[in-house]
Amino acid sequence: MLRIANLDVVALSTPGADAISAALAFCGLTGSTSDGVAFSVMVLGAVTCCYTFGVFRLAHRRGVTARDLRRIAAFLGGSAIVLAAMGPPLVAYGEQLFSMHMIQHMMLIIAAAPLIAWSRPKVMFLRALPKETRANIGRSARRLRLDRFMRPLRDPILVWIAFCAGFVFWHTPGPYALAMRYESLGLLEHITFLLTSLAFWMVIFRSSMRGGPGYGAKLLFVLTAAALTDLPGALMVFAPRPLYPEHAAGVAGWGLTLMQDQEIAGLVMWIPGGLAYLLVAAWLFVAWLREAENRAVLPGARSIANVTLLLLVAPALTGCNRSRAEPIANFNGDPERGATLIQKYGCGGCHDIPNINDAEGNVGPPLSRIGNRIYIAGMLRNTPDNMLLWIREPQRIVPGNAMPQMNIPEQDARDIVAYLYTLN
Numbered sequence: 001m002l003r004i005a006n007l008d009v010v011a012l013s014t015p016g017a018d019a020i021s022a023a024l025a026f027c028g029l030t031g032s033t034s035d036g037v038a039f040s041v042m043v044l045g046a047v048t049c050c051y052t053f054g055v056f057r058l059a060h061r062r063g064v065t066a067r068d069l070r071r072i073a074a075f076l077g078g079s080a081i082v083l084a085a086m087g088p089p090l091v092a093y094g095e096q097l098f099s100m101h102m103i104q105h106m107m108l109i110i111a112a113a114p115l116i117a118w119s120r121p122k123v124m125f126l127r128a129l130p131k132e133t134r135a136n137i138g139r140s141a142r143r144l145r146l147d148r149f150m151r152p153l154r155d156p157i158l159v160w161i162a163f164c165a166g167f168v169f170w171h172t173p174g175p176y177a178l179a180m181r182y183e184s185l186g187l188l189e190h191i192t193f194l195l196t197s198l199a200f201w202m203v204i205f206r207s208s209m210r211g212g213p214g215y216g217a218k219l220l221f222v223l224t225a226a227a228l229t230d231l232p233g234a235l236m237v238f239a240p241r242p243l244y245p246e247h248a249a250g251v252a253g254w255g256l257t258l259m260q261d262q263e264i265a266g267l268v269m270w271i272p273g274g275l276a277y278l279l280v281a282a283w284l285f286v287a288w289l290r291e292a293e294n295r296a297v298l299p300g301a302r303s304i305a306n307v308t309l310l311l312l313v314a315p316a317l318t319g320c321n322r323s324r325a326e327p328i329a330n331f332n333g334d335p336e337r338g339a340t341l342i343q344k345y346g347c348g349g350c351h352d353i354p355n356i357n358d359a360e361g362n363v364g365p366p367l368s369r370i371g372n373r374i375y376i377a378g379m380l381r382n383t384p385d386n387m388l389l390w391i392r393e394p395q396r397i398v399p400g401n402a403m404p405q406m407n408i409p410e411q412d413a414r415d416i417v418a419y420l421y422t423l424n
């Protein structure tokens with residue numbers, strides 16, 4: 001492994017200086033590696049510009065937050081890792097050493113995919129498009145009933161099966177040998193990893209408020225996938241004989257034996273892979289506990305606590321009472337249906353509402369982070385029940401304000417409130 005460090009893994013280690021020389025080499029069309037690297041850097045730059053533009057368009061009213069910047073960094077980092085893993089220097093080493101090839105796989109699955117999935121590329125790229133184009137895409141998607149085809153991509157069980165099956169399949173010696181022999185199959189192998197792991201991490205990052213599974217289900221999802229995808233790694237470490245003979249010539253050049261290379265590969269899959277899943281599982285577990293703790297507070301006890309607090313501290317301090325920022329327990333509403341209803345009732349004609357198509361109105365206040373607002377319309381304490389009241393009867397609360405009474409049925413209003421509380 002040490003020898004890897006001695007080799008000049010040129011352009012990707014110092015992107016600044018080398019990108020320029022690579023770009024120059026690209027213009028002069030010399031050296032296939034620098035061509036490839038320069039091309040990758042240009043693609044990465046262009047894609048990141050589009051993404052960043054989308055983020056800024058989405059943020060233009062509420063202002064760019066630290067989270068937006070983190071998303072841009074995650075997208076840039078994730079895409080750079082994809083290019084590095086599938087780019088010239090690593091591909092060449094991956095053909096020689098099985099362990100290098102496993103490093104490429106791990107880069108795609110546990111580094112690039114979660115970063116890209118967390119950065120919500122679909123939303124940002126759609127936002128980067130002109131408004132009419134976006135509306136046209138929305139219309140065509142509805143006409144073609146694309147959601148019917150997209151739904152399996154969100155189904156945790158199907159995603160789990162695809163992720164584990166793809167992983168195990170391409171690591172069994174037969175298919176692996178084919179992927180090594182035919183370049184197109186090798187590409188297919190890596191694209192399979194990238195797409196299935198993107199879907200995998202999207203399930204983990206989709207909040208249960210937006211129709212994702214709960215924390216317990218996510219924990220099971222990660223731990224079972226971790227156990228299954230560790231199997232090939234264990235096999236590599238403990239196999240009594242070399243399983244991937246196609247690297248025979250490659251390992252000789254590095255002074256290794258096939259067995260040593262295979263054991264290193266197994267450890268690469270086990271240690272960083274296992275650690276990544278374990279960290280995610282720990283994070284999910286903590287979030288789950290926190291959620292359970294919030295749920296366990298009896299509503300009666302909570303209101304007694306609130307009343308006590310109200311009596312003890314000056315009314316000015318009630319804004320610090322965080323109870324409204326918790327997930328809305330004891331409030332029955334479906335945020336996903338709410339998002340559809342917000343479109344149906346045309347709230348977006350007057351409000352800028354995150355993640356709702358064409359909701360860019362500027363008559364009322366923007367509803368980004370309304371879940372964390374202290375007051376509704378500057379006068380009602382922001383609680384789910386007050387929000388329900390406001391949406392159904394804004395004129396009763398602030399007579400003469402510009403928000404119309406829309407005679408929204410109670411359940412519809414509840415679903416809308418559930419969606420609004422996901423914005424925080």
Ligand code: HEC
Pocket residue numbers: 342345346347348349350351363364365366367370373375376377378390391398401402403404406416420
């Ligand atoms: C015709 C324009 C219009 C439409 C349509 C409209 N609103 Fe409003 N909305 C307003 C205005 C204006 C205010 C500010 C009222 C005030 O502060 O007195 C407001 C305030 C609000 C607030 C409180 C915001 C805050 O910052 O305190 C919420 C929540 C809200 N609207 C939700 C909705 C929802 C949900 C819909 C669709 C069902 C909707 N609105 C439709 C104009 C509209």
